[in-house]
Amino acid sequence: MTRALSLGLRGSALLAAAALSLTACSSSGSDSTDAEETPAAAAGTTLQEIQDAGVLTIGTEGTYSPFSFHEGGNGDLIGYDVEIAEAVAAELGVEAEFEETQFDGIFAGLEAGRFDMIANQISINPTRLEKYEMSEPYTVSPGVLIVTEDTTDIASFEDLAGKTTAQSLTSNWYELAEQNGAKVEAVEGFAQAVQLLQQGRVDATINDSLTLLDYQKQQGPSGLKIAAETDDPSENAFALRKGSTELLEAVNGALATLREDGTIASISEKYFGEDVSQ
Known part of the structure; x- marks a missing residue:
C-alpha cells in the first residue's frame, strides 16, 4: 500500500475519505522499513506459472482512494492502480485477481507468496530495489510536507527537527521524516x-501530492496547506518477489504497450484530470 501539488493540486497521488497513503505516499501512497520480509521467502514467480494458472494475483490495500478502494465503501474494487494492474494482466493474457491487505503487511504477503505482485503506489527506492523486483514506474509524484493553514514555524523539511509527524511505518515518508529529526507517530493511512x-x-505529515489532491477533492476545504515539496518526485511501480525476472520483463512490456x-x-485522466504517469 516510493504513496507536488499545491493545495489545489499538481499531479501525483492521493487518498480518499475512509481509509484515505498515499502514499506513499504515498502513499502513499511506502517506506524504507519494508522489514516485513519473512524468514522463508517464497521463490520468484515465472511468467509460465502465471499463464498456466490464468491468473495474476495482486496485493493491494482496497482502502486507498483513488488508487485502490471500494466505491461507496462496499462496492466493487476500483481505482487507478487497480485499472492499471487489470490492463497489465490483460496484456499478459490472464485475469487479475486482487488480494486485499493492510499496507503494513503487504510486503510480508508478497514474500510469503500470497500474491505475485503488489499494486499500491509502491515508491521505488534503493532498499526496495535490493529486496524486490520493481517495474517501470506508472506514477510520478513529488512528496509534500503538509501542515495546518495556521502553521508558521514549519516551512521546510529541515523545520521538522523536534516536531512530530504522522506516518505509516512502512512508507518512504517515514524515513524522510526521521532523517529530518522528526518524531514519528505511527498511523495506518x-x-x-x-x-x-x-x-x-501532530505537527505535520508527509505524503505524495496526489494523495493530498484526492483527499481535498473528496473532502472539500481541509484547513491544510503544503509547506514544502521534495526536489525529486517519487516514482511508483509494481513490486514483485526477487527472482521474478521473466514476469517482470513481461509486466514492463505490457506497461510500454x-x-x-x-x-x-x-x-490517469479519469482519476486525476491529467497524465501523472510520467
Whole structure:
C-alpha cells in the first residue's frame, strides 16, 4: 500500500475519505522499513506459472482512494492502480485477481507468496530495489510536507527537527521524516494522519501530492496547506518477489504497450484530470 501539488493540486497521488497513503505516499501512497520480509521467502514467480494458472494475483490495500478502494465503501474494487494492474494482466493474457491487505503487511504477503505482485503506489527506492523486483514506474509524484493553514514555524523539511509527524511505518515518508529529526507517530493511512494533524496531535505529515489532491477533492476545504515539496518526485511501480525476472520483463512490456496506446494516460485522466504517469 516510493504513496507536488499545491493545495489545489499538481499531479501525483492521493487518498480518499475512509481509509484515505498515499502514499506513499504515498502513499502513499511506502517506506524504507519494508522489514516485513519473512524468514522463508517464497521463490520468484515465472511468467509460465502465471499463464498456466490464468491468473495474476495482486496485493493491494482496497482502502486507498483513488488508487485502490471500494466505491461507496462496499462496492466493487476500483481505482487507478487497480485499472492499471487489470490492463497489465490483460496484456499478459490472464485475469487479475486482487488480494486485499493492510499496507503494513503487504510486503510480508508478497514474500510469503500470497500474491505475485503488489499494486499500491509502491515508491521505488534503493532498499526496495535490493529486496524486490520493481517495474517501470506508472506514477510520478513529488512528496509534500503538509501542515495546518495556521502553521508558521514549519516551512521546510529541515523545520521538522523536534516536531512530530504522522506516518505509516512502512512508507518512504517515514524515513524522510526521521532523517529530518522528526518524531514519528505511527498511523495506518493518510486519513488517520490528517485527523491527527487537524486535531493538533501532530505537527505535520508527509505524503505524495496526489494523495493530498484526492483527499481535498473528496473532502472539500481541509484547513491544510503544503509547506514544502521534495526536489525529486517519487516514482511508483509494481513490486514483485526477487527472482521474478521473466514476469517482470513481461509486466514492463505490457506497461510500454499501454503507455504507447494511450491506455495509461486515459486511466490517469479519469482519476486525476491529467497524465501523472510520467
